Amino acid sequence: MNAACWSCGSAVPAGKPWCDACGKVQAPLESVDFFTVFSLPRKLRIDMTALERTFYRMSRKLHPDLYAQASPEERQWSLDQTSQLNDAYRTLKDPIARTEYLLRLEGVEIEAGKSDDGKPRDSRVPPDLLEEVFELNMQLEEMRMNRKMGEDDPQLRADLEKARTQFESQLAAVDTGLEALWASWDETVDSSAAKSDTGNIKGEIVALLDRRRYIRNLVRDVNEALET
Numbered sequence: 449m450n451a452a453c454w455s456c457g458s459a460v461p462a463g464k465p466w467c468d469a470c471g472k473v474q475a476p477l478e479s480v481d482f483f484t485v486f487s488l489p490r491k492l493r494i495d496m497t498a499l500e501r502t503f504y505r506m507s508r509k510l511h512p513d514l515y516a517q518a519s520p521e522e523r524q525w526s527l528d529q530t531s532q533l534n535d536a537y538r539t540l541k542d543p544i545a546r547t548e549y550l551l552r553l554e555g556v557e558i559e560a561g562k563s564d565d566g567k568p569r570d571s572r573v574p575p576d577l578l579e580e581v582f583e584l585n586m587q588l589e590e591m592r593m594n595r596k597m598g599e600d601d602p603q604l605r606a607d608l609e610k611a612r613t614q615f616e617s618q619l620a621a622v623d624t625g626l627e628a629l630w631a632s633w634d635e636t637v638d639s640s641a642a643k644s645d646t647g648n649i650k651g652e653i654v655a656l657l658d659r660r661r662y663i664r665n666l667v668r669d670v671n672e673a674l675e676t
């Protein structure tokens with residue numbers, strides 16, 4: 449979809465921040481998504497070097513200093529385009545933020561989602577971790593009690609450190625799983641596979657993101673308990 453350049457009337461692809469014909473900065477589109485900002489397909493694996501290079505090239509071209517002599521509208525547009533570009537870059541360069549963003553674009557609810565039992569998905573223990581989480585909560589409770597009493601239990605501390613190592617390796621496994629799913633997603637985008645294929649992949653990605661968030665919270669709790 450093209451728009452017409454406000455200055456010279458040439459066609460400007462939707463979301464392109466400037467007109468290639470006359471070089472004038474265009475009014476930013478609210479509705480443009482971050483992949484379009486970088487002229488990227490909606491894929492989960494991104495060439496980071498290319499992304500960074502494009503970001504710096506576009507930043508230079510939109511730099512507000514270049515528009516010091518321009519009209520107030522153009523000055524404002526260069527600021528708005530720059531801030532949109534920064535948001536897009538920040539989101540796309542982080543693989544997890546990128547994944548969540550793409551899923552939201554695809555209409556998937558993240559984080560706020562409720563599971564079948566009506567509880568927030570974040571608070572639901574992954575079934576295979578039930579035992580470990582139960583034990584961890586006991587240890588964390590004991591640690592808090594100790595702190596209140598001004599006591600230190602080196603064995604408990606060692607146990608918690610061990611638990612942390614275990615959960616960190618679980619996180620690494622989740623990341624490996626996510627990488628495989630990113631690859632499947634991108635393959636589906638490239639091929640003309642049926643929509644139901646991407647539906648399955650989306651569900652698996654959401655499940656791994658939930659698991660990742662859950663385990664990260666556990667690691668954070670352990671870190672807090674060990675801090676003193």
Ligand SMILES: [Zn+2]
Pocket residue numbers: 453454455456457458467468469470471472
């Ligand atoms: Zn133009």
